[in-house]
Amino acid sequence: MRTLQYLKLEFDKTKKRGVWPLLLILWLFQHVYLSYGMNNREEELTQGWLLLLYNLPLINAIILPVFYAVLASRLIDCEHKENTWKLLETLQSKTSLFLVKALAGLCYILLFSCMQLISIFFIGTFYGFGGKPDLWAYALYTIQTILISFILYLIQLILSFAFTNQAVSLCVGLAGGMIGLFIMFLPRSIFYEIIPWGLFGANMFVGMNWDSVTRDMDFYYTTPIDGAFLWDFIWIGFLLFSGWLLFQKRPVEGFSFCFHSTKKNSFKSVQNLKMPIEYIKLKGSPIWIAFIILPLVSALIGTFNYQGNIAILDDLWYSLWSQHTLFLCYFFMPALLGVYCSYLWRLEHTGTNWNQLMVHISPWKLVRDKLYCAIFMLGLSLLWITVLFLLCGKMTGFTDSAPHELLEWLLCGFLGGICVCCIQLFFSLIIRSFAIPIAMALLGSIAGLIFTSQGLWYLLPYSLFSVGMRANNPFFKLDYGVFILACVCFCEVFYLLSVLYLKYTDVKTQE
């Protein structure tokens, strides 16, 4: 009874915190994405039920890690922000606090899985799939999804709780999601299971034969990787235990993930710092590590994948480029830029900082300074992507020089990336939650993918970035007039919106 009451409290706490709308949007989104995938080819419809079982883990692997990172952050961050841990500990045992937080997440997971089943059966009936669905297969799929979701949620719960700075958990969620997605394209191995994000792939039990000449697809049942099911439970057990342990041991103010040492310059006289203000604020905030790790992972697995498929990928540098940038630019860089933008505004959303800031700086200058920070980070990561690309190319043994279009791709990617920064800065300014804008970035990126396939890439900033980088197709002929016009419009509009928001709304502080 007690537990139920506590559980209800958790749901009360997350009222109006955007969890329900997010859940609904995510569901609708997945529904649209899956329906969109049905392009009415005869053989697809006859095998529709199998096709869905093949597609679902893939889309889950892209969306769910970030979604559960956001969910966990929403459930935990309210306690960090309002500083309620100390109070809670006097009212509720630490064990019960952890269990209730975990249970609350499980409830959302169960709900989402039910919603997913509804949309599966709706799609099946609507498009007239052949035959009846294999109930055992869908039952198995649902159980697997619930287990993996719970694993991912627990990881994020632990990270969100341990590090007050929510950027840590979201960056891990993003990096994990990317690894999980990449792994599905590698030969099946133990990596599928020891990386929790790879479990979606490990548990898959439908395979596909694809004839590259006739472009025919054929789906068949197979077995999950040996012991995949067992690994699900090993992970859950391990995470429940470590989460419980962490809730017992964590110091009240949380672990800090900060390299800013204050020892060095003690008792020197105070100097005027030459650094721009925004960079002083970023001192000791190691978010840039994520900007190193994500492209690195993408490059490593991309190169590996390229070398494994040299027979099909015969465009040398060009093939390697799309291997390096495909997933990174389509899904993960926009979200990572989103994390950075959220962090930039979080600094001001904290405490009463707006009170001091808005008295001394004009909104124009403030938004511009924040934008410069984000653009600087974007530039650095593009540089890093280039270095990795050239290095991997040399190591693969390409003898001819790198493609001369490289600079063009990077410049276009840079322009498109600035658009992403502008829109994300706007979202993170008006939405005070750290995590929600990041979920929006991911959903925006997937929407961008759909728009691009319809030739409408200029309608979303996220697709401007990936198309600018030529992430899917290095031979894509970009219409520069439209591209630049779209970039300028998006930047202007969202920059202006941010400034107007600051100018004409009342300052809200956390007090």
Place this chain on the structure above:
Amino acid sequence: MNYILETTNLSKAHGSKMRVKNLQMQVPKGCVYGFLGPNGAGKTTTLKLLLGLIKPNSGSISFYGQKMTEKNRLSLLKTTGSLIESPSYYGHLTGAENLQIIAKLKGVSAKDITDVLHTVRLYEQKDKKVKHYSLGMKQRLGIAMALLGKPQILILDEPTNGLDPAGIQEIRELIKGLPATHNMTVIVSSHLLSEVEQMADMVGIIHHGEMLFQGNINELATQGSSLEEVFLAMTGGASEL
């Protein structure tokens, strides 16, 4: 008479409720203006209006006889220092770095930072991260930020929150001396009558968003037998304090 700061019919609604109603605040130059009222009376709302942090529904604000508009807001506020609600700070930075940020925003030199750090007696603690500060130290940092750059108008919202008795005494003396030593005008809000009594020359009493009394503190005392009684009578009794 010329006022350094003056509001005309200043009103601010929050939903259907008026937080501040037709406020006529008049602050003469070179005084300590005590802004007094029970919790939730509209003190902080008024101070935020003065700084343009929130926009009034009607009425206007003038600094140095000049009406504040969206255009001249920042240039007028350049000569103010403020501490609203509780201190603003970046917890992962040191006290000195926090002041360096404010100094850059205000365009003030490094020497001033050292001065204000000494003034609020935080110099020894300047290289500690602010999140490790005690409540009182944070409050001192907030006051230091407000004092930085020797503003002409200082706006302090309950500045002695979280300070120990010695600290309260010290800040009180500091505020009292500012008009004489630095030619400043200080507006200080409080819900403690005794505090205002000890440092203010002028007093404004606000209740339910309306100004009940404004004038010299000695004038107020003559209205009743003691200040305490006058205040309680005006704001409707002890139950609301």
